[in-house]
Amino acid sequence: MTIQFNDETFRDDYTFRNSDWALKRFPFPFHEDSYMYSVNMEQHRGGPEGSVYEKRFDVDEHYVSEMRDRAQVLSEDPLRCQSLPHMTLAGWDVLELIMVSKSEDYPDLFELHRDGNRWRWINKPLGIDDTFTFLDEATLPYGPLEYITRQTQGDFAVLDQRDDNLWMDAGMVTTQADWSLDFDIGMNFFEWHAPVPMAHEKGIFVRALKFLMNIQQGAPARRLNWTMTVNPLLDTSPENYHKWGIQKTTLTPENIGAKQHLRVELQTFFRLPRSNALVFPIRCYLCSFQDLMTVPKWGRRLHRVVRDLPAELATYKGFIDNRPLMLDYLSGFDDGLPTSPGIWPDLETEPPLAK
């Protein structure tokens, strides 16, 4: 299919919108009517046609505008992309993985022509046609990681693996749920996860680290994570908290449906061949409450999840103060009927709202 790219903003006037197509394929993260942490990993090798799981790196209608927003973040704060000196090889691994995947998965949008180490990369949506020498940084306008992730939706953490741990030694982070690469750079897995409540006690991170360190070449994995964001902001960073944090106080019963967004991260994990590092793409999908409520199953379920979430998690995810307002709104879409298992909208089989 040919994607019609939106011309939209994720700041100031917030013209971001999901089309009907984008709404139907939104990765709703709750497979049941409640939520608790788990190492909810599965293999990342395709998924239902048209879903965000289908391709290795999903490209959607927001692509061009998201890349414009990333360029703006980087121009104001270049430290959003960093790579420690030993991670350059991993950066080339990421560049190769993305170029090969995108040119195979979207041949109408991206082309890669390789003649030995001389590579030509064509990115039609962004109007790029570059020829460069693989493994020679001097032939690209940026380092390999920055070059390719300026052209790929989602944040990227590149993790070195050594001493039985993973280390946050490179990344591109401009669409994050309130964490900072500049703060976390060089930390190990337990250090950068230190602020997360409850999960340490549950032994989640010990198991997750063991799983991640055993991800092998040719066998990528994925999971979903989620939080809440007021206004369709991509850049909810600690660096800019003074700009977006205050917006959480602007919710009213009248505007909550349009302003409050469920923010879902599709997290994938790939072992990189040359460096033996792991790349951890974190792709952000936003959807307004009012759009979500057009899917009866999601309306019922979101109300129950938000209502029953432990206070620690609602605090950590930053919406404890707005939870009463959310519940007033969401309860109007919960008629108490049971929901079908799984994350899919099931529009044909789930009954319409009976209230």
Add this chain to the structure above:
Amino acid sequence: MSGAEKIAVKVTEIVPVNDLVTRFRFERVDGGALPTFSGGAHTVVEMQDGEITRLNPYSLMSDPMDPSAYTISVRRDDKGRGGSLFMHQKVQVGDEMTISYPVNLFPLDLRAKKHLFLAGGIGITPFLAQIKQLERLGGHWELHYACRTPALGSYVDELTAHHPNETHVYYDDQDQAIDLKNLLDGQPLGTHVYVCGPKGMIDWVRSTAQAEGWPREMVHYEEFLAPQPGKPFEVKLAVSNKVIAVGEHESLLEAIERAGVDAPYLCRGGACGQCETDVIDYAGKFIHRDHWLEEEQQASGKKIMPCVSRFEGRTLVLDR
């Protein structure tokens, strides 16, 4: 399915390197490109030896950035269970085999200012790939390689011809030995040490480095154990509710797989920890041979690594 992803390959070249070592070259059956890999990675080769399926890990020794073929070197072990003998005696050019995607449990630490390689015998193979990788990337390295005799010095000629300044060879039969203490003492700051060879050599390097004040995370080692034959024994698999017999020449892991029970693994050599299994009940004695479990864990009677460890006694019940 357990283990890494599989690749169908064809044997395209078999070269005797010396009396004990033979080199095998694999290319994809479909003619496509093999995955690039990082120096130090191994592949698990599946061998269909009559009724028995053997899965043995071998270090990849070819250029990690060359996707046209992989090469491995196999040292013949006349007293082993037959995996290396199968490779030496049964495998022919043109045979189709299945190998796993590369898995690296012995990677370079790319922060190192210098890589100091210490090899013993067939332990040279992962370094051959790491040297090729570092040559491509402009890394700084030095190799000290101990062999039994000049006749058994696999790849010595190639190494000394291409890298005369970096390569240092020691022959046991000429009473040459690595002067380890002095060698470690003379290294620049930021050097990482890597050792691959017999267990005695690995222990010697690790303990000497520790005594000389080297940080643990700057000393890297890899030793694959081949499973050893032993007395047959019987095991009850509690989860799958099966009683299986482990033969003299098969490992516990192989017997579990033969019974159709899926068990996780990666290295099959006691190093990676993937196959760690809980013991529910036992009466007898464990023969622990892995590098994974701590001594207390091995003594506890609660864990076993079925890839290399065995059991002698009346009852063994596993959580599998």
